[in-house]
Structure formats: C-alpha cells, structure tokens
Amino acid sequence: MRSALLYGVMILIPLLYGCSESIAGKPLEMQKMDDKLELATFAGGCFWCVESDFEKLEGVQEVISGYTGGSVDQPSYEAVSAGGTGHLEAVQVYYDPQRISYETLLEAFWRQIDPTDSGGQFVDRGEQYRSAIFYHNPQQQAAAEKSRAALASSGRFDRPIVTELQAASRFWRAESYHQDYYKKNSLRYKFYRYRSGRDQFLRKTWGDELHPVTSSHSKYRKPDQAELRQQLTPLQFRVTQEEGTEPAFDNEYWDEKREGIYVDRVSGEPLFSSHDKYDSGTGWPSFSRPINDAAIVEQQDYKLIIPRTEVRSRYGDSHLGHLFDDGPEPTGKRYCINSASLRFVAKEQLVEKGYSELEALFRE
Structure with missing residues (x-):
C-alpha cells in the first residue's frame, strides 16, 4: 500500500x-x-x-x-x-x-x-x-x-x-x-x-x-560526457550538467533584445522565442512560455528550504533554470533561465542553422 x-x-x-x-x-x-x-x-x-x-x-x-x-x-x-x-x-x-x-x-x-x-x-x-x-x-x-x-x-x-x-x-x-x-x-x-x-x-x-x-529518436541528442567537457566552458558544464547557477546581470543573454530563438546549448533543441522574453528585473533571461510545452520537463527541486520547480530540456536533459508563478499575462509564468544553458539563433539565421520550420514565428 x-x-x-x-x-x-x-x-x-x-x-x-x-x-x-x-x-x-x-x-x-x-x-x-x-x-x-x-x-x-x-x-x-x-x-x-x-x-x-x-x-x-x-x-x-x-x-x-x-x-x-x-x-x-x-x-x-x-x-x-x-x-x-x-x-x-x-x-x-x-x-x-x-x-x-x-x-x-x-x-x-x-x-x-x-x-x-x-x-x-x-x-x-x-x-x-x-x-x-x-x-x-x-x-x-x-x-x-x-x-x-x-x-x-x-x-x-x-x-x-x-x-x-x-x-x-x-x-x-x-x-x-x-x-x-x-x-x-x-x-x-x-x-x-x-x-x-x-x-x-x-x-x-x-x-x-x-x-x-x-x-x-530525434535529430536533437545529448553528447556523452567526454564530448560535453570539450564542447562546453566550465561554467556551461557546471550549469547544464551539475545544476549550477550563473551570476545575475553577468551572463550572456540577460539583456539580449534581438529577435530570434533560444536553443539548448547541449542538444540544439529549440526552447524559447524572443517574442516571449521580457525583462523580469532578476538579471537572468526570463520567458513567459516555451516555444513548445513538450520541450520542457518540470521536476521538483528541494535544494533550498522552499521547494522550487526545476526546468530541464527534453532531449538534452540540461538543467535550464526554474519556473515561477510571478510572470506576465497571459500565462502568469516566469521561466528564469541560465544563459549558460542557451544558445541564441537570430531570426536571420534560422534557415542556415537548421530551424527553418520556426521562421513562421517571425513573419508579420
């Protein structure tokens, strides 16, 4: 029982x-x-x-x-x-x-x-x-x-x-x-x-x-640990593989304003769009929703006294950050994400980088 x-x-x-x-x-x-x-x-x-x-x-x-x-x-x-x-x-x-x-x-x-x-x-x-x-x-x-x-x-x-x-x-x-x-x-x-x-x-x-x-069974895959140690910086490895956290206001994308998508730095799977990025005042990239809910895995994190919802990528299984219920409408969600877990692809590069299916996000 x-x-x-x-x-x-x-x-x-x-x-x-x-x-x-x-x-x-x-x-x-x-x-x-x-x-x-x-x-x-x-x-x-x-x-x-x-x-x-x-x-x-x-x-x-x-x-x-x-x-x-x-x-x-x-x-x-x-x-x-x-x-x-x-x-x-x-x-x-x-x-x-x-x-x-x-x-x-x-x-x-x-x-x-x-x-x-x-x-x-x-x-x-x-x-x-x-x-x-x-x-x-x-x-x-x-x-x-x-x-x-x-x-x-x-x-x-x-x-x-x-x-x-x-x-x-x-x-x-x-x-x-x-x-x-x-x-x-x-x-x-x-x-x-x-x-x-x-x-x-x-x-x-x-x-x-x-x-x-x-x-x-996807074009997105997670390299083995030996490959990852060669591909990632020490900070990127610590954040994505060891659930670390980068400094606020001292990371690559917290103030990024270009149009494009953010993909998992490990697997390349698309995660977030600039359309859903907003300034949360926290010093980390923040999004109101992912491009596709299925791209994000949520699980409970008990590392602090108060439990939090950790978010990870589906295929890369990378630690991305945490999810909070204090975001803007219409979702009310704040996906607080480490820049070290992400790679930015500008809208002009979507076809070149293999993300042509997401061009529609940026058509007027």
Missing part, C-alpha cells in the same frame, strides 16, 4: 475535487481508439509516475491509468491498493508505430522501474505494485522476452530481473481522479515522486543513459 504519510500529505478526499465516480464502468478495451494506434500495457508501481513518463515520449498519443491482472470485475482504487484483488496498478499506452516502436517503449519502461524488486516499487509495497509487461500478441511477447533477456545479461543490476511477462487481460480504467494526476495535482505529485525514491534510484542506476530513448 502507498505510504500512508505520503499519501495523506498529497491527497484530499476525492469528493472535495468533485470526483464522485468510483469506477469507469467499462473496460478500456471497449472504448473506441484511433485505428492507426497500437496498444501496449505496463505495470511499474505507482501509475501516476508511469503514465507521466510514457507521455513524455514522441509518438505516444495517450496513456491511461488503471488496473489489470486480477479476477474481480470493476475494481476500485481502494480495493486494489489494499491488495487481495490480484490486480496491478498499470497503464495502457496508445502509440503510433510509425513514430515510436514497441521496442522503444520497452527501453523506456526499464528506465522507469526497479526490475529486481518483487515486493513492489520504491515506497509502494505489495503485489499490486510489482512490475510486469502485459503483451497483446506474439510479436510483443517475443520483443519483451528479448528485451528482458538483454537487460539481464547487461550487468546493469546485481540481482535477478523479476519483472513478469504476462498475456494481456481485461484492463479497467482507474477513477477519473487518477487520470493525468501529475498534471492536475502537480505539487502533490512532485512531492510524492521525490519522496518515493524513484528518481534517485533511476539517476543512480542509469546516470547519463536515463533518457536515451527520446534523444535517439
């Missing part, structure tokens, strides 16, 4: 949020989905976290949290979390196979979990939180077996891989309160995730390889 302390801190009674349904009423398989999409099912402990991580991948259309593997119809969260129904917390991933493969989803899954833990995942203990891959056809079964065998022989873990492979069975959609929990209740989710120990374990286990799935 989820840690009572963490769960109590994070969650108020669902009725306070206007959530009165206890079950979805229909198995998810009965709901119509886009014909071009394919389906994959995974269990990796807390479905809030697994849903969040899969939704970051390009080519994933939708991720649904729910319950599978049990024998009781229409299970509720309370029944499953208490154990005894045989269900696991799981997610169903609807993805476009033209944009992302099942093998890539498997890669991403291993980088979300502890595959050696048979008693649950991280702070969540019990069989309902164990890890499993539910295959939907013989091709998925073969791919999952091959992927699990490769992980077992990689030497990554000292203990045996215990993640189960099972044929997919009826999947029940979780209560609406649990869908997109990481978006609808971001502060509670970030507190839970940080205190669960999941990210600490994953960073220790995978290090620089934690996010290769996204970068390997």
Whole structure:
C-alpha cells in the first residue's frame, strides 16, 4: 500500500475535487481508439509516475491509468491498493508505430522501474505494485522476452530481473481522479515522486543513459560526457550538467533584445522565442512560455528550504533554470533561465542553422 504519510500529505478526499465516480464502468478495451494506434500495457508501481513518463515520449498519443491482472470485475482504487484483488496498478499506452516502436517503449519502461524488486516499487509495497509487461500478441511477447533477456545479461543490476511477462487481460480504467494526476495535482505529485525514491534510484542506476530513448529518436541528442567537457566552458558544464547557477546581470543573454530563438546549448533543441522574453528585473533571461510545452520537463527541486520547480530540456536533459508563478499575462509564468544553458539563433539565421520550420514565428 502507498505510504500512508505520503499519501495523506498529497491527497484530499476525492469528493472535495468533485470526483464522485468510483469506477469507469467499462473496460478500456471497449472504448473506441484511433485505428492507426497500437496498444501496449505496463505495470511499474505507482501509475501516476508511469503514465507521466510514457507521455513524455514522441509518438505516444495517450496513456491511461488503471488496473489489470486480477479476477474481480470493476475494481476500485481502494480495493486494489489494499491488495487481495490480484490486480496491478498499470497503464495502457496508445502509440503510433510509425513514430515510436514497441521496442522503444520497452527501453523506456526499464528506465522507469526497479526490475529486481518483487515486493513492489520504491515506497509502494505489495503485489499490486510489482512490475510486469502485459503483451497483446506474439510479436510483443517475443520483443519483451528479448528485451528482458538483454537487460539481464547487461550487468546493469546485481540481482535477478523479476519483472513478469504476462498475456494481456481485461484492463479497467482507474477513477477519473487518477487520470493525468501529475498534471492536475502537480505539487502533490512532485512531492510524492521525490519522496518515493524513484528518481534517485533511476539517476543512480542509469546516470547519463536515463533518457536515451527520446534523444535517439530525434535529430536533437545529448553528447556523452567526454564530448560535453570539450564542447562546453566550465561554467556551461557546471550549469547544464551539475545544476549550477550563473551570476545575475553577468551572463550572456540577460539583456539580449534581438529577435530570434533560444536553443539548448547541449542538444540544439529549440526552447524559447524572443517574442516571449521580457525583462523580469532578476538579471537572468526570463520567458513567459516555451516555444513548445513538450520541450520542457518540470521536476521538483528541494535544494533550498522552499521547494522550487526545476526546468530541464527534453532531449538534452540540461538543467535550464526554474519556473515561477510571478510572470506576465497571459500565462502568469516566469521561466528564469541560465544563459549558460542557451544558445541564441537570430531570426536571420534560422534557415542556415537548421530551424527553418520556426521562421513562421517571425513573419508579420
């Protein structure tokens, strides 16, 4: 069962949020989905976290949290979390196979979990939180077996891989309160995730390889550490790789007024536009929004007494800065970014530098 302390801190009674349904009423398989999409099912402990991580991948259309593997119809969260129904917390991933493969989803899954833990995942203990891959056809079964065998022989873990492979069975959609929990209740989710120990374990286990799935399927990539030390100045390395902070009013772009875009200095992925840059008075480049919300990854930062929202780039996984709720309208957001994490591309250079698709931002 989820840690009572963490769960109590994070969650108020669902009725306070206007959530009165206890079950979805229909198995998810009965709901119509886009014909071009394919389906994959995974269990990796807390479905809030697994849903969040899969939704970051390009080519994933939708991720649904729910319950599978049990024998009781229409299970509720309370029944499953208490154990005894045989269900696991799981997610169903609807993805476009033209944009992302099942093998890539498997890669991403291993980088979300502890595959050696048979008693649950991280702070969540019990069989309902164990890890499993539910295959939907013989091709998925073969791919999952091959992927699990490769992980077992990689030497990554000292203990045996215990993640189960099972044929997919009826999947029940979780209560609406649990869908997109990481978006609808971001502060509670970030507190839970940080205190669960999941990210600490994953960073220790995978290090620089934690996010290769996204970068390997994009024209933007993160060089290895040896390359980065050659390419970046000591300050740029400290900021992007070690979560440092450059001096205010003594950095490259705090007072930059030219029109253009700001890209991740490590990967080159476009992040911000001069249209959204404003003078916040802080001495760092500040933006009211990114060019594309999907380009930015948010996570909780507890380095100071007051928790802050750290922002990182999607593909480069660079530390960029922090996000605050004191920005201008219409967003009310302030993305306070280190110049050392950015490279400026003037609007006149967009085609030359490979960003022709963003010329439209500057057409009158």
